[in-house]
Amino acid sequence: MSLNYIIAMLLFTLGIYCLLFKRNLIKMIIGLQVMTNGLHLFLISLGYRTDGIAPILSSQMLAGNGAANFAALAVDPVPQALVLTSIVINICTMALALSLAIYAYRHYGTLNPFEIRRLRG
Amino acid sequence: MIFPHAPILAIVIPLFAAFLIPIISIIAKRFGAERMRGGWSPPWGINLSINGLNLLIALIIASIGSLVAIYSVVSMERDNGLDKYYTLLLLVIVGCMGVALTGDIFNLYVFFEIMSISAYALVAFRRNWGSIEAGIKYLIIGSLGTAFILLGIALAYGLVGSLNIADLTGKITEIGATQPLPVIIPLMLTLFIAGFGIKIAMVPMHAWLPDAYQAAPSAISALLAGATTAIGLYAMLRISYMLFGAVAIGTMFIILGLITMVAGGLMALVQQDLKRLLAYSGISQMGYVLLGVGFATAAGIQGGLFHLLNNAIYKVLLFMCAGAIIYRVGTSNMDKLGGLGKNMPITATLFIIGGLAISGVPPFNGFASKWMIYVAGIEAGQAITYASTAIAVIMSALTLAYFLKAINLIFLGQRPMHLREVKEAPPLMLFPMLILAVLCVVLGILPGLGIDLVQPAQSALGVI
Numbered sequence: 001m002s003l004n005y006i007i008a009m010l011l012f013t014l015g016i017y018c019l020l021f022k023r024n025l026i027k028m029i030i031g032l033q034v035m036t037n038g039l040h041l042f043l044i045s046l047g048y049r050t051d052g053i054a055p056i057l058s059s060q061m062l063a064g065n066g067a068a069n070f071a072a073l074a075v076d077p078v079p080q081a082l083v084l085t086s087i088v089i090n091i092c093t094m095a096l097a098l099s100l101a102i103y104a105y106r107h108y109g110t111l112n113p114f115e116i117r118r119l120r121g
Numbered sequence: 122m123i124f125p126h127a128p129i130l131a132i133v134i135p136l137f138a139a140f141l142i143p144i145i146s147i148i149a150k151r152f153g154a155e156r157m158r159g160g161w162s163p164p165w166g167i168n169l170s171i172n173g174l175n176l177l178i179a180l181i182i183a184s185i186g187s188l189v190a191i192y193s194v195v196s197m198e199r200d201n202g203l204d205k206y207y208t209l210l211l212l213v214i215v216g217c218m219g220v221a222l223t224g225d226i227f228n229l230y231v232f233f234e235i236m237s238i239s240a241y242a243l244v245a246f247r248r249n250w251g252s253i254e255a256g257i258k259y260l261i262i263g264s265l266g267t268a269f270i271l272l273g274i275a276l277a278y279g280l281v282g283s284l285n286i287a288d289l290t291g292k293i294t295e296i297g298a299t300q301p302l303p304v305i306i307p308l309m310l311t312l313f314i315a316g317f318g319i320k321i322a323m324v325p326m327h328a329w330l331p332d333a334y335q336a337a338p339s340a341i342s343a344l345l346a347g348a349t350t351a352i353g354l355y356a357m358l359r360i361s362y363m364l365f366g367a368v369a370i371g372t373m374f375i376i377l378g379l380i381t382m383v384a385g386g387l388m389a390l391v392q393q394d395l396k397r398l399l400a401y402s403g404i405s406q407m408g409y410v411l412l413g414v415g416f417a418t419a420a421g422i423q424g425g426l427f428h429l430l431n432n433a434i435y436k437v438l439l440f441m442c443a444g445a446i447i448y449r450v451g452t453s454n455m456d457k458l459g460g461l462g463k464n465m466p467i468t469a470t471l472f473i474i475g476g477l478a479i480s481g482v483p484p485f486n487g488f489a490s491k492w493m494i495y496v497a498g499i500e501a502g503q504a505i506t507y508a509s510t511a512i513a514v515i516m517s518a519l520t521l522a523y524f525l526k527a528i529n530l531i532f533l534g535q536r537p538m539h540l541r542e543v544k545e546a547p548p549l550m551l552f553p554m555l556i557l558a559v560l561c562v563v564l565g566i567l568p569g570l571g572i573d574l575v576q577p578a579q580s581a582l583g584v585i
Contacts, residue, residue: 104253
């Protein structure tokens with residue numbers, strides 16, 4: 001279980017490293033994705049439960065002491081919903097970033113962010 | 122040609138229909154209408170929550186949004202792809218409104234992302250080299266910031282298992298009262314402050330802002346300066362004060378505010394480009410807001426929020442003036458301008474009103490809110506508040522210096538030959554500027570109007 005958190009934080013750190021030190025826009029965008037995916041792994045791990053059941057409630061389960069048993073067994077659905085939303089947002093960011101990278105290549109003839117620096121003052 | 126601008130109706134109609142809402146609420150009360158949908162009560166369901174602070178921010182966004190939409194009709198008429206432009210403009214306003222009114226912290230993140238992604242696209246809207254470069258910078262830095270916010274939210278959820286802001290406040294305050302303080306609470310606070318600090322361009326994280334404001338269309342610079350910085354500050358205040366209490370955070374806000382104020386002001390002095398100068402002075406003004414809020418007294422927070430309101434008014438006015446100059450002359454480089462006061466007398470007057478208001482000269486609104494911040498700083502009565510008040514007064518004089526320089530370079534002095542034929546900005550462009558200038562004067566002469574707005578906002582924060 002704790003391996004999940006270690007890997008998640010490792011991915012997050014690697015992503016930030018990639019964002020700060022790589023000299024290619026495409027690699028920086030990959031770093032951004034790695035970082036957010038580390039976050040997603042972290043969120044999913046928060047709600048995970050070994051041998052848990054899917055959090056879907058049916059009418060038979062509610063009989064007797066069923067509701068308490070269900071709560072003790074089911075995984076937490078909230079982080080999963082959050083991760084789904086976050087993935088969609090992430091795709092938007094990536095699509096926009098890649099299209100901007102294409103335009104940057106057209107205007108500047110390079111993807112090195114240290115050469116894309118004409119705005120100064 | 123009305124059709125390219127038809128999408129503006131999508132903004133104007135709802136904003137004017139908003140005035141009907143009070144009537145609907147009277148009717149709803151009479152018939153006992155249900156306000157909760159889906160049968161989930163707050164800690165579990167996702168809710169909107171309205172208090173004085175929300176209302177102030179929502180008011181700023183709605184008014185700035187509609188004025189910017191009116192302004193865009195003329196200022197964007199030479200661009201193509203206007204349908205996409207208005208869609209993105211609406212999305213920015215939707216995102217801002219959502220952040221302001223939601224009561225759920227994950228919802229806040231989602232709306233924040235909607236606002237940010239549309240803003241990245243709008244900055245790069247003209248697709249020339251400058252706007253693409255500014256868009257990339259804004260996107261990379263902004264995405265890093267929102268990733269920090271998401272990590273903070275994940276930690277908060279892992280700690281207390283709730284996403285409702287009111288619920289989180291109670292539970293985190295309970296945990297925060299234990300000794301020793303769990304290390305996760307300062308970590309969360311750092312993540313939130315870093316994430317929202319990028320959005321309001323606090324000084325160590327401000328590099329994207331001047332480029333973005335210079336390269337974006339003028340209407341968008343105005344919208345970003347007025348609405349999204351207000352949202353960033355609101356989110357930071359709400360999360361940090363409501364979740365973590367005021368005591369230790371106050372000093373940190375004072376120091377960050379001082380750095381932001383001084384560095385922004387000094388950078389503004391040396392700029393040659395008008396929009397860049399306005400961008401740096403905007404950073405400097407956010408320093409004042411942070412300072413006022415950081416005093417953590419009732420008067421200080423009221424002064425800070427009042428300054429936020431005033432800053433939205435005159436900063437948008439100044440960017441709109443810059444846009445009018447670019448529309449008529451084609452450049453915002455101050456070395457190439459001069460003597461425009463004869464050609465554009467109304468724009469010149471409005472720019473001077475905005476410039477004097479931002480410098481805190483008495484009959485205008487900037488004076489009222491800066492005065493409140495100074496008084497609060499002296500009343501707070503600690504060494505650091507005295508020192509920061511003194512620095513704030515000096516920076517105010519510096520603001521006046523660089524705005525006088527700008528007024529001198531643009532509207533006075535010798536007029537180059539090729540500027541002889543420049544005409545006054547079109548009336549549809551002047552109309553929103555005129556409204557903002559009138560607000561500057563009215564709030565300056567009757568500051569009570571503004572204080573009536575910020576008093577409930579301060580009490581909603583619940584610090585004192």
